[in-house]
Amino acid sequence: METEYETRPREAIARILRAEPRFFSAAELCARLDESGTPVSRATVYRTLERLAAKGEAALRLNDRGEATFMSCDNGHHHHAICRSCGRVEDVACGALDSFVDRLRSLHGFQLDEHSLEFHGKCRSCV
Amino acid sequence: METEYETRPREAIARILRAEPRFFSAAELCARLDESGTPVSRATVYRTLERLAAKGEAALRLNDRGEATFMSCDNGHHHHAICRSCGRVEDVACGALDSFVDRLRSLHGFQLDEHSLEFHGKCRSCV
DNA sequence: CGGTTTTTGAGACCGAGTCTCAAATCCCTC
DNA sequence: GAGGGATTTGAGACTCGGTCTCAAAAACCG
Numbered sequence: 356m357e358t359e360y361e362t363r364p365r366e367a368i369a370r371i372l373r374a375e376p377r378f379f380s381a382a383e384l385c386a387r388l389d390e391s392g393t394p395v396s397r398a399t400v401y402r403t404l405e406r407l408a409a410k411g412e413a414a415l416r417l418n419d420r421g422e423a424t425f426m427s428c429d430n431g432h433h434h435h436a437i438c439r440s441c442g443r444v445e446d447v448a449c450g451a452l453d454s455f456v457d458r459l460r461s462l463h464g465f466q467l468d469e470h471s472l473e474f475h476g477k478c479r480s481c482v
Numbered sequence: 483m484e485t486e487y488e489t490r491p492r493e494a495i496a497r498i499l500r501a502e503p504r505f506f507s508a509a510e511l512c513a514r515l516d517e518s519g520t521p522v523s524r525a526t527v528y529r530t531l532e533r534l535a536a537k538g539e540a541a542l543r544l545n546d547r548g549e550a551t552f553m554s555c556d557n558g559h560h561h562h563a564i565c566r567s568c569g570r571v572e573d574v575a576c577g578a579l580d581s582f583v584d585r586l587r588s589l590h591g592f593q594l595d596e597h598s599l600e601f602h603g604k605c606r607s608c609v
Numbered sequence: 610c611g612g613t614t615t616t617t618g619a620g621a622c623c624g625a626g627t628c629t630c631a632a633a634t635c636c637c638t639c
Numbered sequence: 640g641a642g643g644g645a646t647t648t649g650a651g652a653c654t655c656g657g658t659c660t661c662a663a664a665a666a667c668c669g
Contacts, residue, residue: 357614357615358614358615358666358667359615360614360615360616360665360666360667361666362615362616362617362665362666363665364616364617365616380656381656381657382655382656395617395618396617396618396619397618397656397657397658398617398618398619398620398657398658398659398660399616399617399618401656401657401658402616402617417544417546417548419544420656421544421548421549421550421625421626421656422548422656422657423548423656423657436586436590436592436594438592439595445590445592447586447590447592451582451585451586451589452582454581454582455578455579455581455582458578459563459574459578459601459603462578463563463572463574463578463606464605464606465563465565465572465574465601465603465604465605465606466603466604467563467601467602467603468566468602468603468604471601471602472601472602473600474586474592474594474598474599475594475595475598475599476586476592476593476594476595477592477593477595478591478592479590479591479592484645484646485635485636485645485646486646487634487635487636487645487646487647488635488636489634489635489646489647489648490634491647491648492647507625508625508626509624509625522648522649523648523649523650524625524626524627524649525626525627525628525629525648525649525650525651526647526648526649528625528626528627529647529648547625548625548656548657549624549625549626550625550626
């Protein structure tokens with residue numbers, strides 16, 4: 356019981372996510388899937404994304420309109436630097452944060468929970 | 483033309499916001515307003531919050547369910563350290579970030595847009 | 610192929626947020 | 640404090656992202 360099947364919808368979604376290092380909304384994925392000739396229902400898109408996120412194979416983030424977006428993501432713990440211009444996401448190692456975390460604690464008595472940091476700006480190619 | 487009136491709904495909302503340094507959702511404000519005997523319609527709550535945000539007198543943020551939340555905010559540019567436990571918000575001066583911003587640029591070629599940073603963790607009294 | 614389990618899709622449903630427009634409020638003047 | 644023009648409000652319809660349901664379809668296994 357509780358076995359997992361490999362299905363066409365799941366593979367089609369994974370393929371799209373793996374192709375680009377950026378966040379996709381469910382609506383965006385549905386549109387892409389329609390175009391690519393393998394339409395998938397909204398319900399299934401949401402279910403699949405939720406499943407990937409639970410397994411740690413996708414990162415979830417809410418965009419500035421409050422919509423859930425997802426990105427393929429297989430490494431360990433890290434943060435995201437998101438380009439405002441092209442949407443490209445670059446991973447930021449935790450080490451880069453250490454001195455800042457120290458200051459936050461000594462200046463503000465604030466103990467940072469490192470699992471929720473996200474940075475916005477311009478990437479190499481968009482500066 | 484285009485004058486601004488001071489009305490009871492607006493004053494009631496401002497009063498609630500000013501009383502605590504944390505973010506309130508529109509639903510939360512509606513409930514508080516009902517309790518306090520000056521009920522205000524959802525439409526008006528949203529309009530008032532939008533107006534405050536536009537004038538820079540309130541900060542907008544989306545919570546983890548994608549709902550818009552608002553907090554009274556009258557200082558200049560700064561970031562927020564938000565306590566996961568009590569919701570209390572502490573302002574973080576930009577200076578604390580300088581060395582981190584440098585590293586982000588040299589290591590990742592990423593130019594941080596400093597206007598969108600937000601930190602989560604535990605505040606002094608909740609650690 | 611046949612049977613069992615998992616997955617899918619269509620569409621109903623939910624809830625946050627927006628929009629509309631007539632009625633109420635504000636404020637200025639007399 | 641009454642009159643009147645400009646602004647604001649409230650009730651409720653509406654939109655849209657996301658969830659839920661359940662019968663039908665697909666995946667797997669012998």
